[in-house]
Amino acid sequence: MKKNKFSCLIIGIGNIGMMYDYFKKQNYTTTHVSSIMKLKNFTLIGVVDINKKKRELFIRKYKLNAYSNINQIKKNKIDFVIISSPQKSQYNLLTQVLDKFKTKVILCEKPFTENLIEAKKINRIVKKKKANLFINYSRVSDISTDIIKKITYKHSSLNAKVFYSKSIITNCSHFLNLFQIFFGVPKKIKFINKKLFKIQYKTANVDFRKKNALPTNNFTIFNNKFKINYRMNNNKIIFESNKLKKLISSYGENINFYVLKNIENFLFKRKYKLCNIKDAIQTHKTLKLIKKTNS
DSSP states (O other): OOOOOEEEEEEOOSTTTTGGGTSOOOSSOOSHHHHHHHOTTEEEEEEEOSOHHHHHHHHHHHOOOEESSGGGOOOOBOSEEEEOSOHHHHHHHHHHHHHHOBOSEEEEETTOSSSHHHHHHHHHHHHHHTOOEEEEOGGGGSTHHHHHHHHHHTOSSEEEEEEEOSOIIIIIHHHHHHHHHHHOSOOEEEEEETTEEEEEOSSEEEEEEEOOSSSOSEEEEEOSSEEEEEEGGGTEEEEEESSOEEEEOOOGGGHHHHHHHHHHHHHTTOOOOOEEHHHHHHHHHHHHHHHHHHO
C-alpha cells in the first residue's frame, strides 16, 4: 500500500525560506522551499509571506498557492509547518500556528522568538497542546556533531576559537547552541572588545571573534594532543592528532536539506537529530547573558 505524503506549509520565504538559491543553478540546496521540493515524502501545499513580490516569484517558479496571511488558509490539518520568518514575528506566528493548525511537527528558525520570556511562553503552549516543535539550529543535524562530541567528551581541558560573521544572533548563535552539546552550560562570559568575547565552560575556554572576511563561520577545538578544524564553508571538518589526520564528513552547504531529512525521520519514527525546545531555551539564556555582559 502506498504511503501518503506529508503536507507542508512554509511561512516566510525570505533568504532561508526561498531566496538564497532562487536564482542559482547549483547541486546543493540552502533553503526550505528547494529542500522540500526535493524530498519525495513531502507535498508543499503553499507558502505564506506578507511580501507580494516574493509571493509572485514563488508562484511563477513553483505554480503553487501563496498567501499573505495564514487566515486565508482554509485547511486546518497540516502535517508539517516551517516558520522561517524574521525573529520579531516568530512569537506571534508560533501562537497562531499552534492555535489554528493540527500539526504533527513544527520547525521554527532560530533563535525562535525575540527573548527568553516569549520562548518560555511558547514552551508552555507547546506542552499544553502536546505539540512537537524543533528549532532550526541546523548544525545539530550535521553528521560531524556526534563525532566531535565523542572526541571532546574524553578531554577536560580544551581551547577553541570561533570566527563568526554578521551578528551574534544571526550566525554566532549556531555555535553557542552547538557548544552546549560539546561543553555544557557556560560558566563565565567576558567581553574583550566589540569583536571579541570569551566564554568559560566546564571543560573548555572559547574565544568568539566576529570576522566578516572569508573564511568565516568556522571554529577550531584543540589541546596539546589533537585539533579539530571545522570549515563548513568548504565542507571540510578535519581531525588531527599526534598520530593521524583524517576528514570528518560534513553535509556542508546541504545542511538545511538534512535538517528536513531529520524531520522526515521524526515523522517516520526513525532516529533523528534536531534541536529541541529545551536546548533552544538554554541558548536563549546564553544570548541573554551575553547581552547583559556586553551592556
